[in-house]
């Protein structure tokens with residue numbers, strides 16, 4: 302992509318020396334000498350432009366001692382290395398508008414470019430207050446319209462939209478590309494005025510911003526007839542800035558911003574962190590990037606709200622449009638993000654948990670009955686139930702809520718997919734049910750018979766099972782160094798044993814019964 306240098310610099314240098322030698326009158330610093338130096342570089346200035354450059358030159362000289370604006374003091378050098386150098390990109394590439402000169406310092410290249418291309422809307426960004434004040438004075442004195450000064454450091458949080466960014470002598474390319482994430486439009490260009498040895502910088506930037514920025518031009522050149530080598534490197538932005546993505550998403554969804562923890566909507570969301578609140582409100586809070594996207598894809602009609610930190614992480618394109626976008630102030634979001642995911646949360650209308658009564662019996666295969674009081678155990682066992690092809694999970698009266706955020710997370714989303722039923726309390730299970738119960742005091746599971754349609758009754762954490770079930774229970778043989786397995790783990794092992802007996806685990810998967 303890099304283009305070679307133009308005509309030999311030594312020939313140009315000789316011509317330059319000869320022509321300036323023929324104009325002794327213009328050797329003295331002044332508007333005419335300035336115009337002549339520009340002309341030697343093939344740049345013809347209008348009277349107004351000469352006047353503006355001369356005025357700018359005067360301001361630079363006047364303020365240089367106090368503000369340390371440039372280390373170049375020689376008149377010819379100032380014209381060539383500062384003003385001419387600044388305007389050359391305008392001859393080599395189209396200038397986007399609005400164009401931000403990032404790290405403008407004393408106004409380079411923004412002010413000379415603006416003088417040459419008055420139609421371009423120019424934004425001069427300069428983090429140092431005294432330099433920014435100088436820029437304001439220069440803009441006023443030169444009468445530059447459609448030119449603003451941003452007197453702050455540009456960071457990725459800067460979101461004033463611009464179509465292009467130009468920068469000279471500020472930082473490495475990748476840092477600039479990162480810095481303009483918030484403000485540069487999709488398709489916008491970053492024009493980087495570089496020295497000749499910038500290949501390593503380009504390579505780093507290409508690697509870091511692969512898919513987000515593309516290198517579209519890289520041209521080697523020299524300033525007029527001098528030996529000063531330059532590279533003009535141009536990157537084009539492929540992705541869209543966050544604010545544009547957020548604005549598009551806000552057009553697709555109803556948006557509500559919540560800032561107070563006293564807000565009734567926020568209070569309702571907070572209730573979804575407890576089993577009781579979920580039961581009452583019939584709403585579920587899904588956390589974690591993957592579970593959220595899976596739940597949205599599987600249950601689009603049930604999606605109620607996409608919950609984010611302010612405008613960050615807008616709902617993706619294709620998200621159900623009836624879903625509201627709740628933008629929460631940081632402390633409110635943190636209250637709901639109990640796992641510290643920092644990712645969007647999804648509020649879902651809870652899938653129905655239909656009642657089950659013992660009179661209904663069990664369908665073919667395994668129904669898992671769980672009395673667990675720990676939501677993480679409930680989630681873990683539901684995940685195992687899904688993994689081993691259980692027909693339905695019957696939650697006994699003792700059980701924690703399967704949509705408690707901790708249960709949902711431990712189930713890796715399975716709680717939203719598997720048929721869940723609400724059964725009676727343990728004590729109300731009739732003793733003649735075809736159940737295989739699990740207890741550390743039972744007989745070895747190796748000898749157990751699994752009926753074609755049966756219920757697997759997991760033990761209750763801590764207390765185990767009531768005596769009536771303990772007496773007919775099966776156990777998983779264990780090393781005597783532990784007393785028992787975790788309740789969810791023992792259920793998983795029993796489910797594995799049941800599937801193994803079906804002879805369906807041979808190829809690493811099994812068919813649903």
Ligand SMILES: C[S@@+](CC[C@H](N)C(=O)[O-])C[C@H]1O[C@@H](n2cnc3c(N)ncnc32)[C@H](O)[C@@H]1O
Nearest residue numbers: 404405406409426427428429453454455469470
């Ligand atoms: C070495 S000077 C170059 C100035 C000018 N571009 C030139 O070529 O003469 C770099 C300037 O960029 C400014 N600067 C650096 N990082 C900046 C940022 N993130 N936002 C705004 N200004 C910045 C500094 O304050 C400094 O004035």
